[in-house]
Amino acid sequence: MIVTDRLTPQVFRLPIEKIRAGYKSDIYFARTKLILERDARHDRVTMQIFQKHPDAVIVGTDQTLAILHVGAGRYRDRALAQTLFERYLAAEKRLYAAWLALPQLDWSRYEPVAREVFEISRELASLWEPAWHELEVTSLYDGESATPFEPVMHIEGEYAAFAHLETLYLGALSEGTRVATNTRDVVQAANGKPVIMFGARHQTHEAQAGSGYAA
Numbered sequence: 001m002i003v004t005d006r007l008t009p010q011v012f013r014l015p016i017e018k019i020r021a022g023y024k025s026d027i028y029f030a031r032t033k034l035i036l037e038r039d040a041r042h043d044r045v046t047m048q049i050f051q052k053h054p055d056a057v058i059v060g061t062d063q064t065l066a067i068l069h070v071g072a073g074r075y076r077d078r079a080l081a082q083t084l085f086e087r088y089l090a091a092e093k094r095l096y097a098a099w100l101a102l103p104q105l106d107w108s109r110y111e112p113v114a115r116e117v118f119e120i121s122r123e124l125a126s127l128w129e130p131a132w133h134e135l136e137v138t139s140l141y142d143g144e145s146a147t148p149f150e151p152v153m154h155i156e157g158e159y160a161a162f163a164h165l166e167t168l169y170l171g172a173l174s175e176g177t178r179v180a181t182n183t184r185d186v187v188q189a190a191n192g193k194p195v196i197m198f199g200a201r202h203q204t205h206e207a208q209a210g211s212g213y214a215a
Contacts, residue, residue, distance in 0.1 A: 059176030
């Protein structure tokens with residue numbers, strides 16, 4: 001089934017602070033962004049994304065667009081943003097510890113920790129200069145098929161604005177496409193017999209919703 005109604009970024013509950021900091025990316029992509037910004041390089045590129053398998057069912061385009069929407073851009077003050085992000089990670093860890101202490105922990109002890117996470121997130125957001133509107137993106141829809149080396153998506157824009165996102169969007173497309181293509185193949189092999197997906201027992205819980213959607 002081809003899904004032409006795009007899923008919006010809030011559907012994916014993305015860890016925005018970690019995405020923008022490059023915390024979820026391969027280190028060389030985060031360093032590439034750092035070097036380009038440090039040297040004031042504004043090179044524009046066209047990134048072409050493709051796959052190599054015959055007749056693959058593409059899924060992950062909406063999540064990729066969401067990642068680009070929230071993650072493309074730059075911090076006005078990178079040094080300050082890095083300091084704030086380190087504080088954010090420490091505060092987040094304290095917040096997780098507070099959750100584990102519920103219900104014994106009361107609001108008077110929980111509120112300062114939650115407020116700290118919010119305030120740091122807000123300060124990081126105030127430093128962020130989004131670049132989503134500066135990108136030109138063309139893409140297939142989730143559920144469309146692609147032949148080997150057929151372009152699935154083109155991303156055109158200043159490379160420094162989205163260099164740190166490649167790990168994330170390739171992961172989203174690879175995982176979604178793998179599950180969707182395998183599911184299609186199983187349904188075809190079943191030749192009309194009911195097929196039930198039990199993929200959740202083979203994945204971490206964070207991947208369950210995305211794999212269910214892809215299937």
